[in-house]
Amino acid sequence: MDRIAQIKAFLENSPGDSFLKHALALEYIKQQNDAAAKDIFEELLAAEPGYVGSYYHLGKLLERNGEHFAAIATYEKGMLVAKEARDMHAYSELQAAFEDLTD
Structure with a gap:
């Protein structure tokens, strides 16, 4: 069973698991399926806007x-x-990506 199928199987038992959704989106990126990854990141952030790590990956996509x-x-x-969230590590990564894009 490939990783995407494994994660989808886990999601059947835990459909609201943001970690699993994030992992699934990253697997889609690895397979160059940006459309599927984008949909998942957007769905994840709509349901859990505090899931900080997904903003960086969605922005890069x-x-x-x-x-x-x-x-x-x-x-x-x-x-x-x-x-x-006082997550200064994530903040600095997002800020660096933002500045790279806006400079």
Whole structure:
């Protein structure tokens, strides 16, 4: 069974598990299926906006696909969430990605 099938099987038992959704989106990225990854990241962040790690990966995906304004907005939202959570490591990663894109 491939990793995507394994994660989907786990999600059948825990459909609201943000960690599993994040992992599934990353597996789709590895397979160059950005559309599926984007859908999952967006669904995850709509349900759990505090899941900080997904903002960075969604922003990078949007950058790769030429959606620079959406990437900037994603990084900005992620920075706000990271700051509220006092996750300064995530904040600095998001800020660096934001600055790379806006410089």
